[in-house]
Amino acid sequence: MAKKKKDDHIRELRNGKAFHNYFVGDKFEAGIKLTGPEVKSIRAGKGQITESFVRIDSDGVPTLYHAYIDEFVFDNTGTHNPTRARKLLLHKKEISRIKQEMEAGGQALIPLRLYFKQALIKVEIALCKGKQLHDKRQSLKKKEQLREADRAVSFRR
Incomplete structure (x- = not known):
């Protein structure tokens, strides 16, 4: 059997x-x-989802907004909009559950990562609550403490 490249x-x-x-x-x-050209562009790593978010439209379709996928270099169609809205594919039960949780509390639907699963491209989305400034400071302090502890442990070895 041949090795995977x-x-x-x-x-x-x-x-x-x-x-x-x-x-x-x-x-x-x-x-x-x-x-097709968007898939090739993502394979080349020419995309960004840092400023993007997901909304469920009035007809019940989850849509990804502000995801930037750069134009593929060898695409000659010339009809590429890098920040167009893209439909997400979920089961109806998942969509209804997401709707309920978003309506119940002030939560947003944020994409965490865009990845390949075999030949398909998937998006991992999550229900998120916004952090206040003091929460961000606390999480930065915890990260710094963990880093210092790891440094101390690795220094003693």
């Missing part, structure tokens, strides 16, 4: 600001409706 491509795009700005709750895996 290691790709030079990026296999996922992460939202680094999500864990800093929000308390992350329940996570869901959703498919995303893309065009």
